Amino acid sequence: EIVLTQSPGTLSLSPGERATLSCRASQGVTSSYLAWYQKRPGQAPRLLIYAASTRAPGIPDRFSGSGSGTDFTLAISRLEPEDFAVYYCQHYGSSPPMYTFGQGTTLEIK
Amino acid sequence: QVQLVQSGAEVKEPGASVKVSCKASGYTFTRYAIIWVRQAPGQGLEWMGWISVYSGSTNYAQKLQGRVTMTTDTSTNTAYMELRSLRSDDTAVYYCARVGSSSSQGNWGQGTLVTVSS
Numbered sequence: 001e002i003v004l005t006q007s008p009g010t011l012s013l014s015p016g017e018r019a020t021l022s023c024r025a026s027q028g029v030t031s032s033y034l035a036w037y038q039k040r041p042g043q044a045p046r047l048l049i050y051a052a053s054t055r056a057p058g059i060p061d062r063f064s065g066s067g068s069g070t071d072f073t074l075a076i077s078r079l080e081p082e083d084f085a086v087y088y089c090q091h092y093g094s095s096p097p098m099y100t101f102g103q104g105t106t107l108e109i110k
Numbered sequence: 111q112v113q114l115v116q117s118g119a120e121v122k123e124p125g126a127s128v129k130v131s132c133k134a135s136g137y138t139f140t141r142y143a144i145i146w147v148r149q150a151p152g153q154g155l156e157w158m159g160w161i162s163v164y165s166g167s168t169n170y171a172q173k174l175q176g177r178v179t180m181t182t183d184t185s186t187n188t189a190y191m192e193l194r195s196l197r198s199d200d201t202a203v204y205y206c207a208r209v210g211s212s213s214s215q216g217n218w219g220q221g222t223l224v225t226v227s228s
Contacts, residue, residue, distance in 0.1 A: 035214040037155070044205055044221055045147070045155065050214035057216070088155050092213035096169040099145060099157040 004102035023089035033092035114219040132206030
């Protein structure tokens with residue numbers, strides 16, 4: 001079973017700064033099945049990036065995803081106040097269909 | 111537009127069962143699988159299981175095997191998640207989500223809070 005490890009656990013930055021979040025898989029995974037979600041308190045998860053680097057519809061271009069194999073990155077170029085939230089990476093594995101989430105990175109205002 | 115509307119909050123005693131519904135609209139229900147995810151207080155997102163609406167095939171997280179059942183009713187475009195033998199650590203917000211592009215989930219229900227307490 002694949003384990004996703006996100007780092008750092010908490011990232012303290014100021015609005016306007018750049019954020020870089022990491023997601024490392026315990027073994028190589030298919031980039032097509034790596035996604036990133038934003039989770040705000042009291043709200044449902046929001047899909048940001050799928051297939052490692054494709055922005056979901058309506059997601060601002062300050063969000064970008066990259067990576068392959070075991071190392072994936074979510075970057076937020078210029079932090080807006082609404083970006084401070086918890087971010088999760090997710091992997092989908094087939095046969096049988098199953099999902100794994102990383103433990104999350106909390107992006108907090110410095 | 112795609113919408114997933116879940117049933118309301120539940121309070122259950124330990125050992126009881128809960129069944130959460132997720133009514134879909136705005137798309138062809140049988141074309142997309144549904145997953146269920148939960149988030150306990152102060153914890154991360156946990157995948158619970160997957161169901162093919164088309165075939166009814168399921169796959170559940172190993173830790174929930176034997177306690178969870180996911181079903182769908184294509185006549186009402188509704189997905190269901192039943193969790194039995196509830197424990198206090200099942201207290202969480204439960205979400206349904208539609209599986210879309212590259213098996214990601216762009217559409218989510220609003221969440222259902224299930225509280226397990228005596």
